Amino acid sequence: MQSIHQRPHARSSQRWSWWPLLPTFPYGKRQSRFTELITGQAWAVEQLHGIWYVAVPIRMTILKLDQGGLLLYSPLAPTQEVIEFICQLEQSYGHVKTIILASSSGLEHKIFLPALARAFPAADLWISPQQWSFPLDLPLAWLGFPRSRTHILFQDGLPHSEEIDWLPLGPLNLGLGTFLEVACYHRSSNALLITDALVSIPQQPPTLFDLNPNPLLFHARDSGSEPLLDTPLQRLKGWQRIVLFANYLRPHSLQVRGFLPLVNDFLKAQERRAINHFGFYPFIWPSGWISEVEDFFTAVPLPIRIAPVLERLVFVRARDSFVKWLRDLSSLAEEFALIPAHYDAPVLISSLNLEQLAESIETCHWAPDDGSWQILAKIDDLLLRYGLVPASPTTPEN
Numbered sequence: 431m432q433s434i435h436q437r438p439h440a441r442s443s444q445r446w447s448w449w450p451l452l453p454t455f456p457y458g459k460r461q462s463r464f465t466e467l468i469t470g471q472a473w474a475v476e477q478l479h480g481i482w483y484v485a486v487p488i489r490m491t492i493l494k495l496d497q498g499g500l501l502l503y504s505p506l507a508p509t510q511e512v513i514e515f516i517c518q519l520e521q522s523y524g525h526v527k528t529i530i531l532a533s534s535s536g537l538e539h540k541i542f543l544p545a546l547a548r549a550f551p552a553a554d555l556w557i558s559p560q561q562w563s564f565p566l567d568l569p570l571a572w573l574g575f576p577r578s579r580t581h582i583l584f585q586d587g588l589p590h591s592e593e594i595d596w597l598p599l600g601p602l603n604l605g606l607g608t609f610l611e612v613a614c615y616h617r618s619s620n621a622l623l624i625t626d627a628l629v630s631i632p633q634q635p636p637t638l639f640d641l642n643p644n645p646l647l648f649h650a651r652d653s654g655s656e657p658l659l660d661t662p663l664q665r666l667k668g669w670q671r672i673v674l675f676a677n678y679l680r681p682h683s684l685q686v687r688g689f690l691p692l693v694n695d696f697l698k699a700q701e702r703r704a705i706n707h708f709g710f711y712p713f714i715w716p717s718g719w720i721s722e723v724e725d726f727f728t729a730v731p732l733p734i735r736i737a738p739v740l741e742r743l744v745f746v747r748a749r750d751s752f753v754k755w756l757r758d759l760s761s762l763a764e765e766f767a768l769i770p771a772h773y774d775a776p777v778l779i780s781s782l783n784l785e786q787l788a789e790s791i792e793t794c795h796w797a798p799d800d801g802s803w804q805i806l807a808k809i810d811d812l813l814l815r816y817g818l819v820p821a822s823p824t825t826p827e828n
């Protein structure tokens with residue numbers, strides 16, 4: 431992977447005015463990093479994305495089509511600097527022909543599609559079937575998807591099928607809506623583009639945080655009164671804690687400060703700025719947290735994994751569907767440059783790696799209830815008990 435030299439951009443070119451639609455970090459200022467993932471064939475635009483500084487990389491992939499032109503997979507906030515970068519690629523490789531929203535449930539991806547579509551008005555939009563919105567399930571046109579050029583994958587055909595294989599994962603009935611994700615395998619580059627289903631989570635903080643290390647430094651502290659110190663060790667500590675939050679929602683080792691100790695700590699803060707949330711930090715990390723991190727990274731001895739939150743809350747009763755999809759992917763080629771929409775990319779894997787993952791999922795204690803998984807298990811139990819999720823997510827709805 432090669433970073434592309436970026437001119438210093440004006441702050442205005444990183445502005446994202448639509449942030450109130452999904453008020454997540456980094457809100458109205460989205461810095462981007464541009465990389466070449468596969469020489470002359472695939473590029474990435476990466477931004478940070480998260481809730482309350484639990485930020486992880488989110489990525490849009492730009493693929494050069496064999497027939498000429500570009501395909502954008504997994505929309506991202508099209509700030510001015512993002513549009514300029516894609517326009518530069520268009521000068522060498524042709525216009526953006528196709529924009530793909532390959533997830534029916536990932537709000538953090540679909541929220542950017544309308545603005546991206548407006549930025550490239552000649553592109554066709556292809557979206558995964560069974561899109562939905564919450565709390566009201568609105569028609570696509572009301573969500574800002576342009577009716578005249580929006581097509582539904584499989585239902586309306588498949589774009590560029592002479593050079594791309596499309597493999598659906600799902601549909602799974604989530605109760606409120608549907609999980610369905612479509613993998614995109616580009617034969618000539620071996621790029622395997624996916625959205626959320628597989629990830630490669632690095633042990634070291636992603637270099638994307640060089641653009642803004644504050645999320646790492648914020649969570650590296652043990653109290654709100656500590657200043658944000660930028661050292662390699664603090665960045666690592668912050669990343670390890672973010673990994674636990676992002677994957678288990680509430681890590682098992684985490685404790686929440688009581689009201690009076692929290693107020694006491696808050697009053698001791700010397701620095702009160704937005705970047706340290708004015709001295710507010712309610713968490714306590716007892717010494718066991720580091721072994722929870724080690725357990726997380728050693729649990730899967732492969733370069734790829736399914737994120738625990740997806741395993742425990744989406745595929746908990748649909749393991750077979752996931753395994754089948756892995757085997758379908760593994761039959762496509764011997765080697766892949768896997769490019770997920772989160773964390774590391776590209777991840778060079780073989781079909782054997784996909785088969786090994788399928789086998790390990792078949793033989794492991796799937797979607798456990800204990801240790802780090804306790805909060806995820808409790809959420810699932812509650813949803814199931816109140817009938818908000820079905821016991822058989824693979825059974826078609828009537």
Ligand SMILES: [Fe+2]
Pocket residue numbers: 536538539625626771772
């Ligand atoms: Fe996602």
